[in-house]
Amino acid sequence: MVQTLSRRNLLSLAAAAGMAPVLTGEARAATGLQFGPARAFSYEDLKAMARERAGKPYVAPPRPNPEIVARIDYDNHGKLRFNKDFALFGTGPGAYPVTFQHVGQYFPKTVRMHALANGQAREILYDNSYFTIQPDHPAAKLPAEPSAFAGLWLQEARSRDWKKDEPWATWLGASYFRAVGELGQVGLSARGIALSPGQGPGPEEFPDFVAFWVETAEKETDPVTLYALLDGPSLTGAYRFQCRRTSGVIMDIEATLNFRARVTQLGVAPLTSMYWYSETTTSRTTDWRPEVHDSDGLAIWTGAGERIWRPLNNPPRTMTSSFVDHGPRGFGLLQRDREFLHYLDGVKYEKRPSAWVEPLGDWGRGAVQIVELPTDDEIHDNIVAMWVPEEASAAGSSREYRYRLHWLADEPTPTPLARVVATRLGRGGQPGQPRPPGVRKFLIEFKGGPLANLPKGVIPEPVLSASRGSFGDYKYTEAVPNDVPGHWRTQFDLKVEGSDPVEMRCYLKVGDQVASETWLYQYHPQA
Known part of the structure; x- marks a missing residue:
């Protein structure tokens, strides 16, 4: 002792x-x-x-x-x-x-x-x-x-x-x-701890x-x-990693943190990845490859049981988004798109691992936070996802965290609901008619879950909301015409003025039942 x-x-x-x-x-x-x-x-x-x-x-x-x-x-x-x-x-x-x-x-x-x-x-x-x-x-x-x-x-x-x-x-x-x-590749990284990444004004510690x-x-x-001693200007830490080689890798991690200084933005179980662009943007003037990223989305399983999918962004400026929660069940940066033709690259982006953080014990109140930094190349890790406790850490105090980190192809416990498999953006309005200014079309693809066994003639209903702007009259949901059971897409237009980000939300329901995970997206109108 x-x-x-x-x-x-x-x-x-x-x-x-x-x-x-x-x-x-x-x-x-x-x-x-x-x-x-x-x-x-x-x-x-x-x-x-x-x-x-x-x-x-x-x-x-x-x-x-x-x-x-x-x-x-x-x-x-x-x-x-x-x-x-x-x-x-x-x-x-x-x-x-x-x-x-x-x-x-x-x-x-x-x-x-x-x-x-x-x-x-x-x-x-x-x-x-x-x-x-x-x-x-x-x-x-x-x-x-x-x-x-x-x-x-x-x-x-x-x-x-x-x-x-x-x-x-x-x-x-x-x-x-x-x-x-599981697919034999490395990609994103984890860290022992993160201290105010991307927050400024000074350099990150x-x-x-x-x-x-x-x-x-x-x-x-x-x-x-492995046991590890962590040291920095603001804190020290004692870590124990118990690492198992499975189909991928599973790590049970214990960390005891001791604070030399007050820390207001403590990033627990941080994950760091690269996202340059995906199907949400066109790459024709950027690069010859259709998509370039190590991860394409943040997945969250909240303490209340909601499943969230937040596609990643390469924003015009550093953006921090917080998803307030109590006792999260898990979160991770995932690579869901596994099609080689979506990348066309010999470095095998389609085989990059997903990393999932499974808290062990009650982490209390706080937020899953994602920091997205702008990048113009694939050599920069510009994405950080982490748990940020609600209360700051006082100098002289200590904290302990335990969690299981899964390095797999997917979440270790995927949702039984339909999942988002693509987010696409285009010009608003209808073909053959003048395209109205300030209107953007969104198309979200969902796949699996209850959508795979819908009775003939039943069409899922999208439930939409946005922090600002208005949805147009054009809304349309259909089965993707590729003969894949349970593959559906919903389209809608959003009219918005100004360049401030818009926080968007969508999920599908069938009758009174939720049929899909929740799609969250941060739209930058002028990006």
Whole structure:
């Protein structure tokens, strides 16, 4: 228990996380890695260390020679290959080897790495011989101290050809991490925490995972357990990740946060993705591909049981939207469009994973919040989705959160209602007649659920609302003429003046019964 933690163990753990190691002279392990001395470690120890650190002024993680690291650009970083003969757990024990990543221009801060077994942790001591570094490469000139580790990979099981397979999860840069989905691709990222992303006026704060402790999984069905220490100017955190390799990846995450400063915009379980454009806009003057995005919508399962689909936007300016809730059942950034012909790209956008946050326990009052930033290219992650608690976090306070993060192709528990599969915009009015100014046509496609078994002649009814403007007389709902059961679309016109955003809402009903999830959309008239 934290109350009985000895001062000696706490100081030993702190030294292992943030100070130069004490070399023991012991021979290299069977994997070839070099280790520091063994120190007692538990999650309670880590939480106590994070709490003590929060009571002291913030000290940034060490940075190996900045001039040298600045020369390890994107191309040079790609040339740094970890030699998998040195992989932690590469020859056992356990099922999943672990490999490491090097600092570089975009990941300049040191991250301490530890192997954990039987309650004893040993730091993995950096040696540039772990990486394939050519003599003329900038990294060849880095000294052994401070460590030049920046992140880690979880490799596929040793029962497979794991040295050739891609890793299934990675932690790299600030508190970012990501995993592979069911379709064999990586895409969007998660973060340990987000602090006022996109809110301004100053730069966003990005706390770092400054140390990891890795405990192997004995069998492939067991979780790999990672412990992580988070540190930043405003808070510290102790994290436990229990990561299971399934058809995709499932992570059970526990986080204990300790606040150095008051935080008004705390982003819990944040997800970060890229959305450039989709079927809602035309790409003819932008790019040759029909759509470019890692995620196409935000899905929410509210505490009251409502299912919401909010298509993403590439807005003309930074926009923040909040969906107030109490005890949310889940939310996620999803990639629903799985048709190759909708992308035509060899990077396989149609196979990008969806990430779904399942809160464990009552998260209380707050809001699922989405921040959308404008972008003119696919290289920028411009979407953040997160849970924001209603109450600010006071300096000196602590909070705990538990949640399950699913990296899959879809939501782990999809709605039984019809789901939105496309949102299309066009000119308002009717063909063959003058198109009225300030009128936009919307077409929403729904598929599945109760729509798949409608009696002949029954037509679903759209229920519409908008924060401003008016709907025209033209409203039309029909089965999509593609002979796919349960595939329907509804069309309507919206007349609106000015350039302020319009918040729109639509769902289908059959009689008195709700037949679809709720479509929410933020329309920018001049975009």
